[in-house]
Amino acid sequence: MRKMSPSLRKQQMQYLSLVLPGMIIFTFGLIVPMFLSFYYSLTSWDGMTVEKPFIGLGNYVKLFSDPYARNAWWFTIRFTLWNTIIQNVAAIFMAVALDSGIKGQKLMRTIFFVPCLISAVVVGFVWLKLYGNVLPALFKLMGLQGSLAMLLGKEETVLQGLLIANNWQWIGYWMLIYLAALQSIPSDLYEAAKVDGANAVRQFINITIPMLAPALTICIVGITTGSLKVYDLLVASTNGGPGRASTSIIYYTYSTAINGRQYGYGSALTISVVFALLLVAFLQVKVLKKREVQM
Numbered sequence: 001m002r003k004m005s006p007s008l009r010k011q012q013m014q015y016l017s018l019v020l021p022g023m024i025i026f027t028f029g030l031i032v033p034m035f036l037s038f039y040y041s042l043t044s045w046d047g048m049t050v051e052k053p054f055i056g057l058g059n060y061v062k063l064f065s066d067p068y069a070r071n072a073w074w075f076t077i078r079f080t081l082w083n084t085i086i087q088n089v090a091a092i093f094m095a096v097a098l099d100s101g102i103k104g105q106k107l108m109r110t111i112f113f114v115p116c117l118i119s120a121v122v123v124g125f126v127w128l129k130l131y132g133n134v135l136p137a138l139f140k141l142m143g144l145q146g147s148l149a150m151l152l153g154k155e156e157t158v159l160q161g162l163l164i165a166n167n168w169q170w171i172g173y174w175m176l177i178y179l180a181a182l183q184s185i186p187s188d189l190y191e192a193a194k195v196d197g198a199n200a201v202r203q204f205i206n207i208t209i210p211m212l213a214p215a216l217t218i219c220i221v222g223i224t225t226g227s228l229k230v231y232d233l234l235v236a237s238t239n240g241g242p243g244r245a246s247t248s249i250i251y252y253t254y255s256t257a258i259n260g261r262q263y264g265y266g267s268a269l270t271i272s273v274v275f276a277l278l279l280v281a282f283l284q285v286k287v288l289k290k291r292e293v294q295m
Contacts (some may be wrong), residue, residue, distance in 0.1 A: 034274065040267040047263030058269035069242055072252035074240065075159070080227035082163050083170075087223050088169050092212070095178035096204070109179070112172030120169065124236025127165035128152065142182065152175055152238055155245035162246060166233060170226075174219045180207070181215035210291075217288040228277055249273055 013112065026283045029239065041059050045052040063069055069280070098105050131151050151161030185208070231250040234240055240247035240255070247255075257266020 010234065037267040037270050039262035040264050041271050043264045044263045046261045047144040047266075048261065052264075055264070059114040059265045060272075062265060063272060068247075068252060070248070072247050075246060076228060076230070076248045076250075078159060078168075079162065080224055082159070083166060083227040084099065084220060084223045086163065086167050087171050087174055088216070088219055090167065091178050091219065094171065094175045095182055096208070098175070098179055099268045109172075109176065112175055114172070115169045116173040120168065123165055123169050124233045127161070127168075128237045152246075153242060155242055158238060158242065162233060162237065165237065166227075166230070170223070174223065177219055178212060178215050181212050181241050185211045189246045191210035213288070216291075217285065220288060221284050224284060225277055225281055227234055228273070228280065236279060239244060 040052070042054060042056055044055050044058070062206060073248040097168050102108075151157045151164075156187075164172040189211075190203055193207060198206065229250055230248050231254070234246055234248055235253050240251050249269065253266050253269040253273065256269060257263050260266075
């Protein structure tokens with residue numbers, strides 16, 4: 001076996017020194033806790049006592065029969081679906097508008113992007129005050145009827161109120177991704193389409209959308225997985241209410257494990273969320289990758 005040269009050995013040690021810290025953090029920050037969560041999910045541990053009674057798959061059986069878990073999943077799924085549709089559609093059209101060469105493009109791009117730099121907790125507090133104080137006072141001053149304060153106070157409308165706040169925060173972020181993708185599309189394609197008599201709508205459908213396929217993959221997967229993990233916004237605005245109308249699966253997991261002292265069952269809920277995230281991301285990437293245009 002040929003001996004490794006000192007220079008090559010030194011180079012490999014340098015690479016290892018760069019990779020090793022990240023591997024250690026990833027292992028002890030994610031992999032080890034996941035295995036521990038799976039172990040705890042097989043027990044009825046309350047998170048406080050030394051004893052961890054083993055109950056096998058009892059927590060997973062309970063998960064499927066728990067009406068509160070079903071309600072939390074139902075809210076999370078609706079929140080995710082609406083977010084994915086609204087944010088993608090709005091971000092694409094906003095990116096197309098900014099890419100058309102309108103005046104003040106840089107200023108508008110900055111204004112749209114700034115909200116995503118704000119913490120979700122701050123966004124929740126801001127929109128809670130807007131719904132409760134600012135907008136009702138503005139409506140009254142303008143002589144308009146209707147109370148936006150009740151958007152977060154009614155079970156029928158809390159989802160709409162949260163969607164408005166969440167979309168306000170994140171549409172600008174995804175818009176920039178689509179804008180970057182739009183600016184990488186060769187102008188020759190549009191010129192050739194014009195020569196063939198294609199109008200703006202035809203160009204958008206036959207050129208813009210197919211060429212945005214890689215960006216669509218990134219944005220759809222990012223929005224979906226992010227929405228499935230919604231928590232901070234709920235803590236700051238609704239606390240999962242009114243009742244349990246805005247309790248997401250992550251919020252329910254936290255309240256069950258920490259507040260309810262059912263750490264074993266909370267771990268089972270965590271495993272179910274991780275499995276759902278991996279499954280959804282895998283299916284989305286597999287389907288969307290097939291539609292991507294190879295440049």
